[in-house]
Amino acid sequence: MNVITDNLDLFFQGFAKTLGICIICMIGSLILGTLVAACRISPVAPLRGVGSLYVNFVRNCPLTVVLFFIAFGLPEIGINQSYYVFGCTALIIYTAAFVCEALRSGINAIPTGQAEAARAIGLTFGQNLREVVLPQAFRTAIPPVGSVIIAMFKNSAILGAFGVGGDLLGNAILLTSSRGQDPTAVYLGIGFFFLMITIPAGLLLQFLERKAAILR
Amino acid sequence: MRTARIAAVVAAGVLALTACGGGSDSDDGDTGAAAVNSDATFEAGTTMETLQKAGKITIGTKFDQPGFGEENLSGIPEGFDVEIGKILAAGMGISADNIKWVETPSAVRENVIEDGDVDLVAATYTINDERKERISFAGPYYVAGQQIMVRNDDSTITGPDSFKENADLKVCSVAGSTPADNIGEYLANKSQLVTFDLYSKCADALRTKQVDAVTTDNVILLGLVGDSDGAFKMVGDTFTEEPYGIGLKKGDTAFCEYIVDTLKKASEDGSYEKAWTETAGKVEGAQTPTLPTADACA
Numbered sequence: 001m002n003v004i005t006d007n008l009d010l011f012f013q014g015f016a017k018t019l020g021i022c023i024i025c026m027i028g029s030l031i032l033g034t035l036v037a038a039c040r041i042s043p044v045a046p047l048r049g050v051g052s053l054y055v056n057f058v059r060n061c062p063l064t065v066v067l068f069f070i071a072f073g074l075p076e077i078g079i080n081q082s083y084y085v086f087g088c089t090a091l092i093i094y095t096a097a098f099v100c101e102a103l104r105s106g107i108n109a110i111p112t113g114q115a116e117a118a119r120a121i122g123l124t125f126g127q128n129l130r131e132v133v134l135p136q137a138f139r140t141a142i143p144p145v146g147s148v149i150i151a152m153f154k155n156s157a158i159l160g161a162f163g164v165g166g167d168l169l170g171n172a173i174l175l176t177s178s179r180g181q182d183p184t185a186v187y188l189g190i191g192f193f194f195l196m197i198t199i200p201a202g203l204l205l206q207f208l209e210r211k212a213a214i215l216r
Numbered sequence: 217m218r219t220a221r222i223a224a225v226v227a228a229g230v231l232a233l234t235a236c237g238g239g240s241d242s243d244d245g246d247t248g249a250a251a252v253n254s255d256a257t258f259e260a261g262t263t264m265e266t267l268q269k270a271g272k273i274t275i276g277t278k279f280d281q282p283g284f285g286e287e288n289l290s291g292i293p294e295g296f297d298v299e300i301g302k303i304l305a306a307g308m309g310i311s312a313d314n315i316k317w318v319e320t321p322s323a324v325r326e327n328v329i330e331d332g333d334v335d336l337v338a339a340t341y342t343i344n345d346e347r348k349e350r351i352s353f354a355g356p357y358y359v360a361g362q363q364i365m366v367r368n369d370d371s372t373i374t375g376p377d378s379f380k381e382n383a384d385l386k387v388c389s390v391a392g393s394t395p396a397d398n399i400g401e402y403l404a405n406k407s408q409l410v411t412f413d414l415y416s417k418c419a420d421a422l423r424t425k426q427v428d429a430v431t432t433d434n435v436i437l438l439g440l441v442g443d444s445d446g447a448f449k450m451v452g453d454t455f456t457e458e459p460y461g462i463g464l465k466k467g468d469t470a471f472c473e474y475i476v477d478t479l480k481k482a483s484e485d486g487s488y489e490k491a492w493t494e495t496a497g498k499v500e501g502a503q504t505p506t507l508p509t510a511d512a513c514a
Contacts, residue, residue: 072417075424083410083426160391163410163421170391170411177322177392180347 003181004189010175014168015193021088021156021167022197026149028092033099033145034134040100041107043125051100058097063155066090071162083163091156098148106141107133139212146205153197168193251487252306263464263471267335268308275301276320276334276463280414282439283496284340293317297338297460299491300357300479304336304462307478322392326350329463336475337463340433342394343511352468353461354475356508357488360433361454362395365441367422368449373429375452376402386410388418388427395432398456415440423447433458438499459508472513483507 004011039051058066070090071083081089110133118132138145160169172190175181258265267273277285277297284295302312320328320339328334329351340360343353364387366373372382376399379385383404389396391411403409410427412418418430419440430437434454441448462475482488483506492504 072420072424075421075426080425082407084407161413163388163412163426165391165409165411166406173323173392173411174397175392178394178397180326180344180350182350183323183327 003175003185007175007181010171011168011189011193013166014171014190015196017164017167018156018169018193019197021084021091021159021164022153024088025091025095025152025156028088029095029099029149029152030145032092032096033103036096036100037103037107038129040104055097055100058094059101061094063090063094063158066094067158067162087159087162087164090162091152091159095148095152095155098151099145102144102148103137103141105144106137106139109140110136142205142209142212146201146208150198150201150205153201154194157194252309252311254309256307256309258308258474259470262474263335263468264308264474267310271310272314272316273305273308273310273336274316274318274334275305276318276325276328276337276339277301278321278339279319281340281436283435283499283502285338287319293319294495296358296492296495296497297340299495300462300488301336301338303482303487303491304338304475304478307474307481325463329465332465335464336471339463340460341463342458343461344394347463350466351463352466352472352514353511354464354472354513355461355479355510356459357462357479358460358505359508360435360458360460362398362431362456362458363434363437363454364451365422365430365437365448366428366451367425368447370428370451373451376431376455379408379429380404383408385429386427387429387431388412388421389431390415390418393432394458395456399431402455419444419448435496435499435502438502441501442499461511469513476510476513479507479510 036051036054039047040055042048042051067087067090070093071086074081074086114132114136115128118128123131157167157169160167160173164170168190172186175186176183256264256268258268277293277295279285279287279293281295281297285293285297286295288294298317301315301317305312305315318328318334320334320337322339325337325339325341326347329337338357341347341353343356347353364373364376372378373385379387379399379402386408387399387403388410389399391413396409396411399409400406410418410421412421415430415432415436418427421427422430423444430440430448434450437450441450464471464475479488482491488507489504496502497504
């Protein structure tokens with residue numbers, strides 16, 4: 001087990017990089033997911049169509065396919081970015097579809113009377129979303145959105161195989177292959193550091209859930 | 217009706233998947249460069265005697281390394297490492313069709329040796345001290361050197377030191393490989409190194425200008441340059457020495473001595489050279505090696 005203590009610097013460095021990816025992608029996918037959810041419930045038919053198309057297309061593609069498409073497809077048509085940018089973009093696009101659906105489940109849980117009442121007092125669609133529907137929807141949707149985000153943290157490991165180096169998985173490959181360390185110990189260590197991200201996230205989620213629960 | 221069709225498709229898929237298994241028995245009668253030595257005698261209790269008695273051997277090699285160990289269409293690996301394996305087996309009276317080849321990617325090589333899943337590993341296995349803590353090496357049987365490949369129209373990169381001078385330049389290698397570890401000290405910052413699991417992806421990234429160079433052992437780069445229709449070229453000289461050794465159980469000195477002796481004989485009777493010219497030596501620009509002086513067995 002001393003492979004972990006001997007290489008703590010590599011593990012911590014990987015942990016920092018993975019955590020960075022997780023935070024960027026969490027923020028990005030929450031924003032994009034909310035926008036898509038807004039499209040899907042809007043009164044404008046073309047917007048609804050675009051939203052549904054996006055969700056159904058992305059949600060039914062494996063993450064690796066989305067990553068391949070972006071990391072190897074875009075350079076073919078002359079779009080060059082760092083693999084870090086490509087990787088995060090793919091993860092955001094992929095996760096946003098799931099965030100959108102989790103949010104929509106929250107929106108659907110809001111009684112129709114709420115939106116009707118808001119329209120009745122003369123709020124526009126935008127105001128209706130901002131002031132009445134979304135605040136309640138977010139609170140209701142915390143558990144499903146939280147699950148999606150935790151799944152995304154774990155999905156972020158795959159970026160290590162798409163040219164993003166120095167993350168937890170990339171450093172695990174370095175240790176097992178070129179430095180001849182025992183894979184069992186290394187991957188147990190990697191698992192532990194992933195838990196260091198996902199368990200606190202789960203606890204935070206529970207706390208938010210309790211805090212934001214709508215008393216009905 | 218429809219479910220029956222779907223079931224058929226699924227079944228076909230499962231069959232196709234199970235058909236590409238890991239190890240494969242060699243079934244071609246071609247013994248390559250090695251002549252089987254059927255009257256060799258070994259001391260009782262040695263690995264050689266055990267293997268000779270069993271009449272078969274399990275060898276770990278790469279299945280995706282052109283010129284050294286690459287699986288052909290019938291699932292049998294071919295290449296310089298494979299030929300070296302055949303020479304070592306032949307010296308114990310084991311013919312090529314009694315060798316079981318097992319795919320050993322970089323990450324598992326020490327494990328399969330420790331666990332006794334294979335008798336030896338010949339898989340572009342660079343000798344280094346970290347690895348020596350878990351296994352022993354016999355050899356080297358070949359010394360490769362790390363070099364750099366760039367796009368043909370590139371004149372900015374002249375060698376590994378170019379990356380320090382211009383921190384915008386990116387270089388690609390395979391994750392967890394010795395070359396990827398080595399290039400680290402030539403970089404201005406870590407983010408200049410991009411890693412993938414295969415060199416073909418690195419070549420693709422170089423072609424689409426995602427990276428500016430690819431670095432690994434010269435023999436592998438030669439193969440990539442050869443396949444690129446003049447899109448890539450090599451620059452600078454080799455800047456490291458990568459001695460490839462045969463991996464075996466830690467502390468099996470008798471087996472190590474046997475391997476060293478057998479390689480020496482193979483180099484004297486020309487079968488070492490033949491092993492090279494029929495495999496990795498086919499690439500244009502490849503130089504026929506002479507057998508390096510072996511390290512002491514410990």
